[in-house]
Amino acid sequence: MFKELKTERLVLREIKESDANDLFASFSRDDVTKFYGQDSMREIEQARKLIEFFAESRRNKRGIRWGIQRKGQNGLIGSIGFNNMALSHKRAEIGYEIHPDFWRMGFASEAIEAVLSYGFFHMELNRIGAIVYIENDASNRLLQKLGFEKEGVLKEYMHQNNRFYDVTMYGLLKDQFEEIGKVQHERNA
Secondary structure, eight states, X not given: OOOOEEOSSEEEEEOOGGGHHHHHHHHTOHHHHTTXXXXXXXXXXXXXXXXXXXXXXXXXXXXXXXXXXXXXXXXOSEEEEEEEEEGGGTEEEEEEEEOGGGTTXXXXXXXXXXXXXXXXXXXXXXXXXXXXXXXXXXXXXXXHHTTOEEEEEEEEEEEETTEEEEEEEEEEEHHHHHHHHHHHXXXXX
């Protein structure tokens, strides 16, 4: 059974075939895919195949992907999830994208915090990593703000649009996440 997650403003839910148009609306945009590691979609069929890929990854326990939906609204504004899951090693990598119409509204950080909490406390992960293009300033800042530590640079790790890209490798351990949560809770008290 797929675990739906809820935050103050969002519902993170299973991505269905009926979400293909919403995924295509994001993944067909160069400003979304330029730091995603894949070329922009040109046909709706590519979005349907991506949804199948997400479902197969979940069945094979290699990944899990949630659609990001605003509470009380229809349609997805993005997606988030774990890839490269190695459950026997209690680790995974997080990835996400948000449609540009919803950038800089705090939706990404809200969704990431929910998924991190689920990963650490329900999936019993000990480490969650992230691989981010060095040029992706917004994502680099966001992950650091959420407590991820820069662990190094992977040279020419991604190949997209006939070019190699360096990426930053980030990591967050469960103990660090718990400590950050305590600090944030104390600040809010």
